[in-house]
Amino acid sequence: MTRVLVIDDEPQIVRALVINLKARKYEVDAAHDGATALQLAAARHPDVVVLDLGLPDMDGVEVIRGLRGWTRVPILVLSARHSSDEKVQVLDAGADDYVTKPFGMDELLARLRAAVRRAEPVGVGEDEVTAVETEEFTVDLAAKKVHRDGRDVRLTPTEWHLLEVLVRNTGRLVSQRQLLQEVWGPSYGTETNYLRVYMAQLRRKLEADPSHPKHFITEPGMGYRFEK
Secondary structure: OOEEEEEOOOHHHHHHHHHHHHHOOOEEEEEOOHHHHHHHHHHHOOOEEEEEOEOOOOEHHHHHHHHHOOOOOOEEEEEOOOOHHHHHHHHHHOOOEEEEOOOOHHHHHHHHHHHHHHHOOOOOOOOOOOEEEOOOEEEEOOOOEEEEOOEEOOOOHHHHHHHHHHHHOOOOOEEHHHHHHHHOOOOOOOOHHHHHHHHHHHHHHHOOOOOOOOOEEEEOOOEEEEOO
């Protein structure tokens, strides 16, 4: 059973989320501040986190960074903040998706399901490529691992899913819309700022020179391509 950690200081939102999630057979833990949330996450190991940014004791971005210090759990952010810069900051800190308040419960639950799916292992067929090796790093698709300089590279579920789509299409242009829909879901298609943030993160983690990438190539206005 999927365990969800809800982090929000608004009791009515927590109550609504708990009722809706439990009705759909999720296990739910709830925290009303950042410190309690981090303690619960360490003790309960949730499968997905739903996080409000406006907490009484710390900003939600601090919670994201605290979680990302040790876990790749998908993080779905709730916030009344609407600006593109704030969304980019949250994604850059390690969140996987962003839902603006007020939100529809059906949309939130759909995005939560998508976040959980992105974190699940993907089966590999007999004829499919299971590993790709470059001069700088190796991608093991079957094990969902990336190795660089003899060490595992820690990727978030969304970073991994984006990498996986590109690697499975090595040498081919993957359009912005295709990437958004494959990684975030069919309701996405115009959130190109998501792609810019996550491609920058992949380059920082995997490219020898992120400012002059050899492997993660941008085709301006069209999409991205992975080259070995």
